[in-house]
Amino acid sequence: MNLTETAGLVGVPIGVVGAVIATLAWRTSAGTRRDQAAAEATRRHREMRPDLAVAIDLRHGPDSGVLAVKLVGPREVERYDWIRVTVRDDKERPPPRTGSGVTLEAQQRQVWGPFWFRPGIEGGSEDHRSAEQGGKAVTDTWLFAIDRVLAPHWYSGGGAAWREDYKGAPMRLRIEVGLGDQSWVELLEIEQPRRSAYEDGGVTVA
Missing domain, CATH: 2.60.40 (Immunoglobulin-like)
Structure with missing residues (x-):
């Protein structure tokens, strides 16, 4: 989360802040999984040449x-x-x-x-x-x-x-x-x- 996002959460209830952080973490995790899957597909394609x-x-x-x-x-x-x-x-x-x-x-x-x-x-x-x-x-x-x-x-x-x-x-x-x-x-x-x-x-x- 960058400074702009943090500043935007000032005055927001803690529960909402937690939900936002969880959403951002999920997106990061999903992106990591996609990258890992793409890397694995590339490796398999290379091995199967x-x-x-x-x-x-x-x-x-x-x-x-x-x-x-x-x-x-x-x-x-x-x-x-x-x-x-x-x-x-x-x-x-x-x-x-x-x-x-x-x-x-x-x-x-x-x-x-x-x-x-x-x-x-x-x-x-x-x-x-x-x-x-x-x-x-x-x-x-x-x-x-x-x-x-x-x-x-x-x-x-x-x-x-x-x-x-x-x-x-x-x-x-x-x-x-x-x-x-x-x-x-x-x-x-x-x-x-x-x-x-x-x-x-x-x-x-x-």
């Missing part, structure tokens, strides 16, 4: 393969409800130049990176941009079909230039995993395996 091991498997060749997302942990959670993986573009781009023949919508639809998802397979979306699947238990692995991104027809230098530009570039991902009304997001860059990796039988997610 999924631990992921992610790799690209190109055992069948350099142009198509599997994105493997293994649910390594944590020990506090047995199973998660869903996963959504989205390809992030390699960088932000300014709007197309006027007269280039390229629309802003076409530029934004294009996936700018080495790989995209195969539509209709293992949860892949029609625009190649994302894939979503149901739940998995800890130690299980989600598998997503991926292919090399095709260059848009207006890309300078065509498909050959595109492949050269993205040779060795990482696959940039946004991975969201959900459980009940909670979800966790990871932003990752997954390196492409070396050519010898798929020639030798692919990449194993440990």
